Amino acid sequence: MAESGGPGAAAARxxxxxxxxADRRRLTDRARADLAEQTxxxxxxxxxxxxxxLALALRLALVVVTGLGALPLLFAAAPGLGTxxxxxxxxxxxxxxxxxxxxxxGVGWAYVRWAERNExxxxxxxxRPEQ
Amino acid sequence: MNPYVVPALLLVVLVTVDIGVYGLRFARTTxxxxxxxxxxxxAWNAAAIGGEYLSAASxxxxxxxxxxxxxxxxxxxxxxxxxxxxxxxxxxxxLRRSGAFTLPDFCEVRLRSPLLRRxxxxxxxxxxxxxxxxxxxxxxxxxxxxTGGSYAWxxxxxxxxxxxxxALGGMRAITxxxxxxxxxxxxxxAVPAIFLILQWQSDGRPAVTPPAGAxxxxxxxxxxxxxxxxxxxxVSAGAELRFAAGDPVPAVSTVDAAFGPxxxxxxxxxxxxxxxxxxxxxxxxxxxxxxxxxxxxTNPDGASARRTTLVVLCLVGLFYLLPTLYGxxxxxxxxxxxxxxxxxxxxxxxxxAALGGGHLGRLLGALVTAGALAAFLSTSSGLLTSxxxxxxxxxxxxxxxxSVRDFRLAxxxxxxxxxxLSLYVSDMDVSRVVGLAFAVAASSxxxxxxxxxxxxxxxxxxxxxxVVIGGGAAIVSVLITVLGPPLHGWPAEFIGQPAAWTxxxxxxxxxxxxxxxxxxxxxxxxxxxxxxxxxxxxxx
Numbered sequence: 001m002a003e004s005g006g007p008g009a010a011a012a013r014x015x016x017x018x019x020x021x022a023d024r025r026r027l028t029d030r031a032r033a034d035l036a037e038q039t040x041x042x043x044x045x046x047x048x049x050x051x052x053x054l055a056l057a058l059r060l061a062l063v064v065v066t067g068l069g070a071l072p073l074l075f076a077a078a079p080g081l082g083t084x085x086x087x088x089x090x091x092x093x094x095x096x097x098x099x100x101x102x103x104x105x106g107v108g109w110a111y112v113r114w115a116e117r118n119e120x121x122x123x124x125x126x127x128r129p130e131q
Numbered sequence: 132m133n134p135y136v137v138p139a140l141l142l143v144v145l146v147t148v149d150i151g152v153y154g155l156r157f158a159r160t161t162x163x164x165x166x167x168x169x170x171x172x173x174a175w176n177a178a179a180i181g182g183e184y185l186s187a188a189s190x191x192x193x194x195x196x197x198x199x200x201x202x203x204x205x206x207x208x209x210x211x212x213x214x215x216x217x218x219x220x221x222x223x224x225x226l227r228r229s230g231a232f233t234l235p236d237f238c239e240v241r242l243r244s245p246l247l248r249r250x251x252x253x254x255x256x257x258x259x260x261x262x263x264x265x266x267x268x269x270x271x272x273x274x275x276x277x278t279g280g281s282y283a284w285x286x287x288x289x290x291x292x293x294x295x296x297x298a299l300g301g302m303r304a305i306t307x308x309x310x311x312x313x314x315x316x317x318x319x320x321a322v323p324a325i326f327l328i329l330q331w332q333s334d335g336r337p338a339v340t341p342p343a344g345a346x347x348x349x350x351x352x353x354x355x356x357x358x359x360x361x362x363x364x365x366v367s368a369g370a371e372l373r374f375a376a377g378d379p380v381p382a383v384s385t386v387d388a389a390f391g392p393x394x395x396x397x398x399x400x401x402x403x404x405x406x407x408x409x410x411x412x413x414x415x416x417x418x419x420x421x422x423x424x425x426x427x428x429t430n431p432d433g434a435s436a437r438r439t440t441l442v443v444l445c446l447v448g449l450f451y452l453l454p455t456l457y458g459x460x461x462x463x464x465x466x467x468x469x470x471x472x473x474x475x476x477x478x479x480x481x482x483x484a485a486l487g488g489g490h491l492g493r494l495l496g497a498l499v500t501a502g503a504l505a506a507f508l509s510t511s512s513g514l515l516t517s518x519x520x521x522x523x524x525x526x527x528x529x530x531x532x533x534s535v536r537d538f539r540l541a542x543x544x545x546x547x548x549x550x551x552l553s554l555y556v557s558d559m560d561v562s563r564v565v566g567l568a569f570a571v572a573a574s575s576x577x578x579x580x581x582x583x584x585x586x587x588x589x590x591x592x593x594x595x596x597x598v599v600i601g602g603g604a605a606i607v608s609v610l611i612t613v614l615g616p617p618l619h620g621w622p623a624e625f626i627g628q629p630a631a632w633t634x635x636x637x638x639x640x641x642x643x644x645x646x647x648x649x650x651x652x653x654x655x656x657x658x659x660x661x662x663x664x665x666x667x668x669x670x671x
């Protein structure tokens with residue numbers, strides 16, 4: 001049963017397998033063989049992708065660690081900040097209770113964008129005609 | 132008693148069973164039961180993940196903690212949401228591409244180790260139970276608070292509805308059930324919140340922390356639960372204290388809560404160590420919760436797993452704006468909870484307390500109670516499905532080709548222990564136990580997943596050592612906290628909030644153990660890495 005979407009949505013079959021097979025035929029044979037057979041070239045390509053994705057994830061994690069993780073230290077080091085009011089709300093409440101959530105979503109959005117770009121770059125390298 | 136509550140609860144149970152039965156029409160194969168045949172769209176999937184994730188601890192516990200301790204515990208909702216960001220950054224897409232349905236599956240795919248697989252099974256069942264018991268307890272306590280009925284009936288009722296629903300409809304059915312329950316939970320907090328804010332405005336915006344301390348908004352009588360000193364005077368258990376409107380709220384010695392203006396400021400009662408421990412547990416624990424991971428397999432591919440996680444982050448973040456409001460307004464309208472210590476009830480009691488006992492207050496009170504029931508039902512369903520999935524494949528040794536009847540048997544087996552336990556242990560602290568489940572997950576499965584996905588050098592022995600030592604230390608801390616004698620000073624901090632030392636310990640042991648046994652790195656690690664990280668367009 002390939003029913004997709006919510007209840008009530010019309011049953012729609014997707015032919016994933018055929019699409020993938022078509023994709024495979026289009027791939028440049030050399031690069032694909034490098035990947036499939038684990039040649040040093042293929043290994044290097046995958047390592048490059050893994051490294052790029054990990055670097056991206058770590059960089060964005062660092063943004064969160066400095067943005068949110070430093071707050072308890074900051075409040076402990078400068079207790080005066082705890083009483084500052086912004087638009088009638090105490091700063092710690094505003095930062096933690098409200099602003100932290102859009103901040104997290106923003107970081108997540110940036111990650112999805114850049115991670116997909118990394119993957120597109122990788123696919124482009126594999127699919128490039130014989131160099 | 133509020134006359135709208137029972138019809139509202141019955142409605143939630145009926146709609147839940149109804150959607151479950153509706154889903155059953157589509158659920159015919161084992162694949163439908165386990166992974167909804169991977170044909171769930173990201174919007175439905177994200178709402179279902181959100182519905183599953185927002186448990187009793189989120190719906191009731193967070194507001195109660197804020198009412199009690201103030202700004203410091205805002206790290207709970209922030210951490211619960213940030214956990215999804217960590218999941219997105221380090222785990223979501225590769226885990227989906229691995230094709231692993233459960234954590235034991237992932238161990239098998241990545242490290243080819245039956246030993247590690249069995250170890251992971253034990254941890255999944257432990258974390259699942261640790262998380263399931265407080266959900267059922269919360270259900271029992273809510274039934275007692277709202278209907279005056281017995282605790283055991285509430286826990287049993289929720290336990291049976293959940294077991295029946297999962298056993299009958301499996302993953303396919305509960306996907307729709309949980310998507311519905313996310314929106315129900317959001318509505319159940321958001322609609323009353325609007326009326327509460329309007330009421331607060333029309334009351335002349337009373338201060339949350341008046342300079343003289345909290346005061347009673349109306350004449351209130353409070354029954355003291357234990358022998359205590361109230362405002363400096365000794366009072367014996369069962370005594371009823373009467374307060375007039377405007378009287379200051381006295382501190383009760385047996386209730387651990389922030390009574391004065393320190394409630395408003397960070398760093399009051401909690402040490403930096405406890406705060407960072409909490410941050411670490413919640414940020415890294417989410418990815419190790421069994422019911423969260425199962426959901427990723429229902430995405431069609433890695434890229435959609437990533438997008439689904441981002442939508443979940445939005446939905447969860449949206450939800451967590453609301454409990455803060457209830458905690459803050461509870462300071463004004465239900466300060467008696469600070470004296471009885473039953474702060475978890477603030478969400479349930481606030482609408483009637485603020486809006487009066489008229490029809491509006493009672494209707495909104497029934498709405499939040501219905502939302503609370505949805506919280507118990509959805510989280511327990513998700514947990515039960517994932518634990519049942521593990522019991523199905525690893526204990527009953529049924530494979531993907533196993534019959535639907537085997538899955539139903541696994542469900543009943545997986546439900547029996549937590550339901551039985553919840554009837555016997557009724558006084559564990561709900562939010563704290565949930566926090567401990569996060570700590571165990573963060574110190575066992577988080578290092579396993581992160582290192583397994585990103586580091587070629589991980590070996591089965593290294594991973595097993597890390598899980599046993601890091602996760603084991605967290606489990607021992609949990610058992611001491613829940614069953615042992617009360618601790619004081621530094622040991623209390625180390626044992627009560629173990630994540631700050633158990634998580635680095637697990638990572639360290641895992642890395643060191645793998646380096647020492649580097650000969651055992653699986654031969655096919657290159658192929659596995661390719662499978663985990665290469666986009667689907669290149670499937671080879």
